[in-house]
Amino acid sequence: MTELRITQTLIPRNSVSSIKKLSSELIIPVTTDGSFQPGTVAVPASPSKISPLPAFGFSDAGWCWMRNEGAYPVQFGYIQAGTLYPVGVMKAASGSQPAETALFRLYSAITVSFGLNAVGGASSVSMMAWKD
Amino acid sequence: MAILRIHNSIKMIGSKSGIEGIGNQSFDITLDPAIVPQPGMKNVAPFPSATILWNSIASGDPGWVWMRNIDDTLNIKYGYLYAILDLKVIGLLKPGEIASFRLDPSSAPSTYFAAAGIGGTAKLQCLVWEEM
Numbered sequence: 001m002t003e004l005r006i007t008q009t010l011i012p013r014n015s016v017s018s019i020k021k022l023s024s025e026l027i028i029p030v031t032t033d034g035s036f037q038p039g040t041v042a043v044p045a046s047p048s049k050i051s052p053l054p055a056f057g058f059s060d061a062g063w064c065w066m067r068n069e070g071a072y073p074v075q076f077g078y079i080q081a082g083t084l085y086p087v088g089v090m091k092a093a094s095g096s097q098p099a100e101t102a103l104f105r106l107y108s109a110i111t112v113s114f115g116l117n118a119v120g121g122a123s124s125v126s127m128m129a130w131k132d
Numbered sequence: 133m134a135i136l137r138i139h140n141s142i143k144m145i146g147s148k149s150g151i152e153g154i155g156n157q158s159f160d161i162t163l164d165p166a167i168v169p170q171p172g173m174k175n176v177a178p179f180p181s182a183t184i185l186w187n188s189i190a191s192g193d194p195g196w197v198w199m200r201n202i203d204d205t206l207n208i209k210y211g212y213l214y215a216i217l218d219l220k221v222i223g224l225l226k227p228g229e230i231a232s233f234r235l236d237p238s239s240a241p242s243t244y245f246a247a248a249g250i251g252g253t254a255k256l257q258c259l260v261w262e263e264m
Contacts, residue, residue: 002145002146003144003234004142004144004145005143005145006141006142008139008140008141009137009139009263010137010138010139011198012135012136013134013135015159022198022259024200024230025230026230030144032170045225051190061224065155067157071161076222076235078211078212078220078221078222080133085211085212085220085222085238087210087222087243088233088234089235089236092233098195099157099188100159101143101157101159101232101233102140102232102233103141103228103230103233104231105224105226106223106224106225107209107211107221107223107224113220114222126155128155130144
């Protein structure tokens with residue numbers, strides 16, 4: 001059986017007394033039909049649909065991990081008629097700080113509704129997605 | 133200085149295809165010491181209604197969001213609340229699943245970031261931290 005092991009941890013540093021460590025691990029069965037979609041997505045400085053998910057049909061959903069690989073922040077969200085309704089953003093690497101990531105399950109119909117937008121200049125995102 | 137270290141990881145295991153997908157990264161955000169984390173257990177309204185998840189995050193306030201579906205049976209979807217009964221969905225949380233990403237601050241998250249239970253009112257654990 002092929003599975004995804006998903007781990008997510010939030011660790012307070014420097015004695016942040018009001019915050020406790022949060023840690024989650026999930027094991028998710030995934031298909032073995034080749035729908036694993038790794039890729040690097042060029043992200044223009046204008047709203048655009050993602051394009052590297054050909055195995056995802058209209059009603060498909062699945063887990064997704066993304067990392068900003070460019071020099072500018074990348075927004076992600078719902079795209080409709082050329083307008084992006086941004087929900088999240090990933091900052092680019094800066095100095096000693098690595099680039100940010102996002103981890104979540106994509107909703108269905110993602111190939112027609114999921115959009116990216118680089119802020120301030122073109123960027124790129126590495127993306128891995130597994131269809132349910 | 134209060135720092136929150138975030139670790140998002142996803143790994144495909146047990147694959148016989150020879151393809152190994154691994155996304156693994158840690159990075160830090162510096163927290164605003166004047167703002168305590170906004171914890172919450174939310175009962176999110178059944179779709180097509182939706183529930184705004186935070187009420188006090190203004191535009192320009194960057195923050196990290198962490199959510200977990202703590203409902204026993206219901207799925208939860210979330211996204212950009214464009215108008216009443218118009219939730220532009222990007223993500224899905226099955227029971228027990230989590231999501232972790234930076235909220236986009238170009239609009240006030242307290243005006244757009246919302247979730248809805250699928251098939252009924254569902255329970256969602258959600259936290260957000262504001263950054264300096």
